[in-house]
Amino acid sequence: MSVALDVVTIVAVSGGAFFFLAGTIGLLRFPDTLTRLHALTKADNLGLGLIVLGLLPQAASVRDGLKLLAVWFLVLLAGATVSQLIARVARQDGPPG
Amino acid sequence: MTIATTYEVLLAVMVLGLAVWIVAARETFAAAEGFVAYGLLLPLIWVRLGSVDVALAEAAIGGGLGGVLLLSAAARLRSTEMAVAAARPGRTLHLTAAIFSAIVALSLVAVVLFLPEPAPTLAPTAVENSAATGLGNPVTNVLMAFRAMDTLLEKVVLLLALVGIWSLAPEQLWGGRPGPRHEADPRGVLAFLARLLCPLGIVIGLYVLWAGADYPGGAFQGGTILAAMWLLVMMAGLTDAPEIIRRWVRLTLVAGPGVFLVVGLGGLLLGNAFLAYPAAYAKPLIVAIEIAMTLTVAATLGLLMAGPPERRV
């Protein structure tokens, strides 16, 4: 049982790290603001989400698990809102595209 | 170099890189954006140093309210920037300042390298006396009992800063509402965020206050989170800032220091000293002070961020 949970942790956290890598590379390499925004949201939602998912089996108590899920939910909410707001600024700042 | 040290060096280099950028950036607004990132990285250092209480405070202030304050100010002052930047001091002053700052930094480096061994610590004393209050969090013990006077005066300082800001209002606007009225878009993304985030944030703020008795957290950290939620609702235009002349505003602002003072004077009358808690009631009294403090901190920080009164209606 604990081995299976450890495998879940390793797979999920590695997946999360991969999406952070993808998000960071996208943020650095993509040509304009809106495509970079696209890359950012991957790291926000999937990267952190998978890391939270991976940490859940290791949580010491139900309360710790709930806190982890709350962190993810807050980041999802913040990410969804902020990407809207940033897109608004990007549209004002530069040519669309 | 161990792995842990490598990480610490990486973190320190990141923070210092941002600090250089904040000092050197051409545009103030960009520097303020760097300061937000700086404020988001500092809590990592504090957790690494084992000071989770401080990490919470730094996250709430540095990553949250402080960044908002400086970003908004930078945006409002953007038009003046080029003119003021032209007044850069001469090369001699830059060189002198660089040498002076380097000397200060190097002396501090020497201080760090030659700190006394073994390190002096008050931790054993704090643990020995923790039974007197019944609280499990040593930092809360220090804040609320062993150095209660500091904490009382710190809240008075917050209040004085607010009085200072309010006194910047033009005579005819005294007693009015602080800051501009934020335009509401009830179907917009900001109103959506405020409606969803605010209840959650209030729960988390109260949780941080409640946890503060035995685990990292406390009145200031919880109050800062509540202040941020209030500010969010104001920025979304869902509610307006209160007129500062209102009695409930004034009462909330003095509630924390007021309760603290009353308990302190009670200690003088019943016990043996100012701010001495009667042993049997130490914990309930401290919790009562902390609850009043949280409300006061939330109100004070919210109004500090809102600025001086700008409107009568």
Next chain:
Amino acid sequence: MSAAIVFGLCAAVAVGLGLYGLITDPQPLRKILAFNILGSGAFLFFGVVARRGAAVGLGGDPVPQALVITGIVVAFAATALAVALLLRLFEATGAATLSWDRPLDAPDDPDA
């Protein structure tokens, strides 16, 4: 090297950088930013002292930690007051400068 040494050195450099910015930057808001960097460096020192004082099962000496929390509150209050003063100055004069030469009157003089 321990965490205390690494972050102690980091604190020293942050104080130096903040001090330099505070002295040289002509813009008051930049001075406020630099002041905050200087402050965070000073706070980190307390964190280092607290870390070194770890004993009897505590991760750090609680007294410096409590002092830093007080310090953060006071520094924030000071920052908010300074920002409000600056914005009021801007409102009243249309400029945000501490210089005697009003930059609006003499925009072309770099050595002013």
Next chain:
Amino acid sequence: MTEFFTGALGFILVMLALSLVRVLRGPNDADRMMAAQLIGTGGIAALLLLGAVTDLPAAVDVALTIALLATFASIAMVKKGSPRLDGVGQDSTEGP
């Protein structure tokens, strides 16, 4: 498991350091703000992993606070100090 978390933590820290480059390079406000947002998220991930590695469960509370407040800076940036959401009347153009 600790070794694995330590490795993951180092990886996230390197990602954080890389996204700092975007703060420095810009070119405009939105880009810097995105980098700050990514640093917020990465910092949260690092805090969660650090809490698991060093056995400091309270690190999650710090992560929770950051998650709650990281949005504020972006809102302040978009509002640009004006009461309107799109910051009309403020000069928001900036060359690369």
